Amino acid sequence: MLDTDWSDGWRGAFRIELRAEAIGLAWHGWPVLPGTFPAAEAGAQAWSGPVPVHDDWADRLGAHPNQVADWWTGQPYSLLVATGRVVDAVEVDTELGKRAARLLRATGHPAPIVATPDGRWLFLTTVAENLPEELATSGAVRWHGEGSWVPLPPTPFQHGVVHWRVKPDVWGWTLPAADAVHEVLARALEQEDRHQQLVAAASVAA
Structure with a gap:
């Protein structure tokens, strides 16, 4: 996995794929940004996830694909998309994500x-003004809107690669x-709450 192989050759090959994906997303109008990446010499606790490389990243949104290509010329930067303009994202854990995905299908x-x-x-959507109260107060959901960003495939982590579901x-x-x-995420959350209540009731009865 990625935590055991960050050789220069591997990173060079991976940079080409990241660069190609970034350019493609930029041509579709997505506000992509280069993000930090796990370094070969970094320990398992030294990198907690990608953040924008540039401090003025908010001023660089909507860059032309040619500029995006330049950003990925020298380093295997992570691929980030800024939220709150073209795209928003709603972040949940795996179990809630699976329930919501089934409902969407x-x-x-x-x-x-x-x-x-x-x-x-991460469920990607059009831009929203806010998150419904049942999601915002659940503690299980994080909304990425204006001023935030999320990683997109094939961004590397210490122990794997971000991928599309x-x-x-x-x-x-x-x-x-x-x-x-x-609405679908709220239904999935309600299902999860009911499931947890049934499990708790069965445990007490036993």
Whole structure:
């Protein structure tokens, strides 16, 4: 895995893939940014995830694909997309993500979904003004809106690579409406709460 192989040759090959993905997303109008990446000499606790490389990253949003290509010329930077403009993201754990994904498939309207090696799922949507109260107060959901960012594939982590669960071309690069995805996530959260209540009741009865 990535925590055991960060040779210069490997990073060089990986940079080409990251660069190609970044350029492609930029051509689709997504505000991509270069992010930090785990270094070969870094210990397991020295890198907790990618953040923008440039302090003025907010001023660089919407860069032309040619500029994006230049950013990835020398380093295997992580691939980030800024949220709050073109795209928002709702972050949940794996179990809640699986429940929501099943509900979305049942409706016939899947959303682009990203999964990270540390067990987080990101549902990508159009930009929203806020998160519904039942999601915002649940403690199980994190909304990435204006001023935030999320990693996109194939961003490397210490123990794996960010990957697509549902690719954006499934929607023809048209993001699903935020309120529709929020509604499905709220239903999935309600299902999870009911499941936990049943498990707790069964434990008490035993």
